[in-house]
Amino acid sequence: MLKRNTTCSPSMSVVFQESMKLLCGHAPPAGARPELDAAAPYRLARITDVPAITRIHNESIADRVATFETELRTEAEVAAALAERGERYPTVVAEHGGQVIACAGAGTYRPRACYAGVAEFSVYVARASRGRGAGQVVLAGLIEECARRGFWTLVSRIFPENMASRALCRRLGFREVGIYRRHGQLDGAWRDCVIVERILRGADDDHPGR
Numbered sequence: 001m002l003k004r005n006t007t008c009s010p011s012m013s014v015v016f017q018e019s020m021k022l023l024c025g026h027a028p029p030a031g032a033r034p035e036l037d038a039a040a041p042y043r044l045a046r047i048t049d050v051p052a053i054t055r056i057h058n059e060s061i062a063d064r065v066a067t068f069e070t071e072l073r074t075e076a077e078v079a080a081a082l083a084e085r086g087e088r089y090p091t092v093v094a095e096h097g098g099q100v101i102a103c104a105g106a107g108t109y110r111p112r113a114c115y116a117g118v119a120e121f122s123v124y125v126a127r128a129s130r131g132r133g134a135g136q137v138v139l140a141g142l143i144e145e146c147a148r149r150g151f152w153t154l155v156s157r158i159f160p161e162n163m164a165s166r167a168l169c170r171r172l173g174f175r176e177v178g179i180y181r182r183h184g185q186l187d188g189a190w191r192d193c194v195i196v197e198r199i200l201r202g203a204d205d206d207h208p209g210r
């Protein structure tokens, strides 16, 4: 489990601190939750992380819990996606014991210019490391990096049954906008999707009621 006090150190940016404040003071669930590497709660992904990111992503494809994708990704595809996202769309990772165990990435929401500040995100934790706070670390890190780049909204879609993902988003200040019914088919079965969003800036000015 991440060290709450350490993670909320004053050296981190306001946005990251705000995200982590949502976590601080929250008692971790019962059971063993080994700490993540506290000195580096998250970092931007590097090309050398591609094998780990591919492995983590493919576990979630195989688990059928998180994505409509059914074909496992190759390292070449993941490397190409990382390169295409470039500096504009960040991907962050968290390590434990020198191994990348979680990743979160932002990508294009819509190509039209009016949506330039909206990014769609995904977050994946290695199967063996789920439920230990790694998802919180990388998603809070992604929020930080997106805010720094001037994005104003993060959105995603979650299968309604994915309680871990919905809890993670709720914990980090996302709101559930609504549900897309019969949004797509996975293995021949229609699946709904919960839409989530987090406004990164300007929300209080534009929508005081939020």
Ligand SMILES: CC(C)(COP(=O)(O)OP(=O)(O)OC[C@H]1O[C@@H](n2cnc3c(N)ncnc32)[C@H](O)[C@@H]1OP(=O)(O)O)[C@@H](O)C(=O)NCCC(=O)NCCS
Binding pocket: 026, 029, 060, 065, 066, 067, 122, 123, 124, 125, 126, 129, 130, 131, 132, 133, 134, 135, 136, 137, 156, 157, 158, 159, 162, 163, 164, 165, 167, 168, 171
């Ligand atoms: C969803 C996922 C990213 C969450 O990351 P994680 O490291 O496992 O979650 P964390 O330990 O950071 O916990 C985040 C929140 O989820 C809750 N949670 C974790 N596992 C849970 C589970 N199996 N059921 C219900 N809630 C769960 C935690 O209690 C915490 O909520 P809280 O702070 O209100 O208590 C991770 O489980 C995962 O990679 N799952 C498979 C891929 C996936 O679903 N990605 C999201 C696609 S939209």
